[in-house]
Amino acid sequence: MELLCPAGSLPALKAALKHGADAVYVGLKNQTNARHFTGLNFAEGTLQDAVALTHAQGKKIHLAINTFAHPEQWQHWAQAVDDAIRCGVDVLIVADVSILHYIRTSYPQQEVHLSVQASATNQAAIEFYQQQFGVQRVVLPRVLAMNQVRALARSTTVDLEVFAFGSLCIMAEGRCYLSSYMTGESPNTAGACSPAAYVRWEEKEEYLESRLNNVVIDRFAPDETAGYPTLCKGRFDVDGQRYHPLEEPTSLNTLDLLPELYREGIKSLKIEGRQRSPAYVAAITKVWRAAIDHVLTSPERFQVQSEWSAVLSSLSEGSQTTIGAYHRSWK
Amino acid sequence: MQYSLGPVLYFWPKDTMQRFYREAAEQPLDTVYLGETVCSKRRELKLPDYMALAHELREAGKQVCLSTMTLLEAPSELRELKRYCDNGDFLVEANDMGAVQMLRSAGLPFVAGAAINCYNQHTLALLVDQGMTRWLMPVELSGDWLAQILRQPEVQERRHLFETEVFAFGHLPLAWSARCFTARSENRHKDQCELCCIRYPKGRTVTSQDGREVFVLNGIQTQSGERYNLVNQLPGMHKSVDMLRLSPEIEGTWEWLQRFRANEQGNAPITLASNECNGYWLKLAGMMQQ
Numbered sequence: 001m002e003l004l005c006p007a008g009s010l011p012a013l014k015a016a017l018k019h020g021a022d023a024v025y026v027g028l029k030n031q032t033n034a035r036h037f038t039g040l041n042f043a044e045g046t047l048q049d050a051v052a053l054t055h056a057q058g059k060k061i062h063l064a065i066n067t068f069a070h071p072e073q074w075q076h077w078a079q080a081v082d083d084a085i086r087c088g089v090d091v092l093i094v095a096d097v098s099i100l101h102y103i104r105t106s107y108p109q110q111e112v113h114l115s116v117q118a119s120a121t122n123q124a125a126i127e128f129y130q131q132q133f134g135v136q137r138v139v140l141p142r143v144l145a146m147n148q149v150r151a152l153a154r155s156t157t158v159d160l161e162v163f164a165f166g167s168l169c170i171m172a173e174g175r176c177y178l179s180s181y182m183t184g185e186s187p188n189t190a191g192a193c194s195p196a197a198y199v200r201w202e203e204k205e206e207y208l209e210s211r212l213n214n215v216v217i218d219r220f221a222p223d224e225t226a227g228y229p230t231l232c233k234g235r236f237d238v239d240g241q242r243y244h245p246l247e248e249p250t251s252l253n254t255l256d257l258l259p260e261l262y263r264e265g266i267k268s269l270k271i272e273g274r275q276r277s278p279a280y281v282a283a284i285t286k287v288w289r290a291a292i293d294h295v296l297t298s299p300e301r302f303q304v305q306s307e308w309s310a311v312l313s314s315l316s317e318g319s320q321t322t323i324g325a326y327h328r329s330w331k
Numbered sequence: 332m333q334y335s336l337g338p339v340l341y342f343w344p345k346d347t348m349q350r351f352y353r354e355a356a357e358q359p360l361d362t363v364y365l366g367e368t369v370c371s372k373r374r375e376l377k378l379p380d381y382m383a384l385a386h387e388l389r390e391a392g393k394q395v396c397l398s399t400m401t402l403l404e405a406p407s408e409l410r411e412l413k414r415y416c417d418n419g420d421f422l423v424e425a426n427d428m429g430a431v432q433m434l435r436s437a438g439l440p441f442v443a444g445a446a447i448n449c450y451n452q453h454t455l456a457l458l459v460d461q462g463m464t465r466w467l468m469p470v471e472l473s474g475d476w477l478a479q480i481l482r483q484p485e486v487q488e489r490r491h492l493f494e495t496e497v498f499a500f501g502h503l504p505l506a507w508s509a510r511c512f513t514a515r516s517e518n519r520h521k522d523q524c525e526l527c528c529i530r531y532p533k534g535r536t537v538t539s540q541d542g543r544e545v546f547v548l549n550g551i552q553t554q555s556g557e558r559y560n561l562v563n564q565l566p567g568m569h570k571s572v573d574m575l576r577l578s579p580e581i582e583g584t585w586e587w588l589q590r591f592r593a594n595e596q597g598n599a600p601i602t603l604a605s606n607e608c609n610g611y612w613l614k615l616a617g618m619m620q621q
Contacts (some may be wrong), residue, residue: 041383045600068450070452070479071452073402074452096454101453117448119428119448122404122408123429124412124430125427125432143508151406170510171506171553175506177506181471181555183616215539234539236538238535241516245512245548263444295379321502324509328522
């Protein structure tokens with residue numbers, strides 16, 4: 001069972017490797033990746049350094065080209081594939097059918113994983129990508145319950161990767177247009193969700209207000225912690241009731257499920273957070289390394305250690321974590 | 332221009348549905364999409380009921396297409412999808428790659444719905460080669476984006492093999508989740524939802540704290556708070572769009588169909604209401620109106 005950690009920068013990558021990641025995943029500094037945030041990601045020169053560093057430690061590096069190619073700039077996405085392969089990355093994580101097809105025909109030996117942005121949630125969809133493009137692994141969207149993950153694990157021949165920890169996308173990834181509805185930029189087209197350029201904070205007499213492209217996402221009383229205005233985690237009104245109609249600010253945490261994920265042969269646990277700091281990556285990686293080592297040694301005696309939970313909670317959105325859709329009660 | 336009636340996205344009682352489609356049979360529509368695309372627990376109408384409606388609508392001169400579920404998770408949902416694909420008679424709209432897989436494996440033609448991620452000429456060409464005969468563009472794309480795709484050589488050489496369709500009227504389906512937001516709004520778990528969305532024939536409106544309509548909750552689906560309406564863009568669409576889709580509303584759908592038809596050449600533009608939008612088509616944030 002692989003521990004796959006995020007790296008939005010070279011220092012984050014070093015932190016992940018140092019604290020026990022089996023593999024890291026990165027993106028290029030352009031719109032081909034779904035975490036296209038200012039100040040993050042790798043230009044070709046730093047990518048070569050990242051590959052060298054990772055390989056020197058005997059670990060693997062995955063590169064996400066997981067937005068959808070624009071019609072008149074399609075070549076940029078193909079170019080990203082060419083560049084990544086030339087730099088020697090081990091795995092490409094891809095969502096767009098046309099890019100999968102390009103890799104299949106131009107680099108048939110290249111290992112390809114299906115990005116969560118492709119939104120493959122069922123056996124038939126997995127077959128679509130497996131038969132035509134030879135994807136070796138599928139990253140499952142965060143909408144499946146554990147029993148559904150289990151059913152898939154038992155019926156498919158591709159390797160499965162699941163999100164283990166980090167920001168919780170509550171919508172089926174790759175099919176959520178909420179961000180472009182409000183700002184014009186979405187994960188699919190721009191690699192962005194609730195982009196920072198559209199965020200405004202306003203200090204009022206009684207509250208602190210967050211807006212996204214001028215839409216009020218939340219208002220915080222002085223004693224409340226103000227979180228980033230991700231639009232699906234806002235506080236809105238429904239028939240006079242004010243609450244978080246979609247989701248509260250919270251992070252996904254699957255530590256409790258670890259033995260079961262292991263038993264079902266889940267190949268890789270993905271930690272979300274290419275936008276996070278090296279210190280965050282270091283702390284999270286350390287906890288998950290320890291937890292996975294426990295499971296590998298004695299899966300039946302595995303118990304979540306309280307110090308792991310404490311670290312993870314302290315690094316979570318709103319200091320809250322949830323098991324998310326993996327458990328039916330969340331739905 | 333051809334006009335289609337999209338699948339009913341909300342959960343309406345059986346008699347409401349049957350009355351609605353009896354009316355639809357009398358309307359100047361070219362195509363009618365039938366089927367549950369949001370939640371597999373909604374079973375007021377089952378496949379045999381939809382098939383009966385499909386035959387009636389066909390006798391009334393409509394082309395009928397069976398629309399399928401968007402978020403497929405359970406093996407039982409795949410089995411139901413298979414029954415739709417194997418209907419033996421009507422064209423099927425795929426809203427998930429799982430459906431594309433079933434249809435292409437069976438050598439059947441299909442419509443690719445808006446939740447199929449087709450953003451460029453190469454993906455479009457691939458889908459056409461697998462049997463796609465109509466393409467409903469993803470809702471977040473603009474008229475410009477569509478034109479860019481259509482002028483690429485890969486698409487030009489296949490242009491006679493497929494039609495283009497654009498979602499032109501109704502609350503936009505913007506996201507699907509494992510969680511049921513309507514059940515959550517009533518403080519229920521999804522497992523004990525008691526199909527409460529049947530009480531909200533227009534979904535439940537979510538407003539921001541300063542009163543703007545932001546979203547509409549429709550079970551596991553989140554829709555745009557504002558109603559998308561391209562009636563005034565219609566005159567400029569004839570070159571790139573073959574069919575416009577109107578998404579059913581509990582009131583006024585047929586009147587809007589008349590207004591669209593009346594404005595084909597731009598002779599009867601409409602002043603949009605403040606809670607309507609057209610941003611996506613115009614390359615703006617979707618919620619904008621211009």
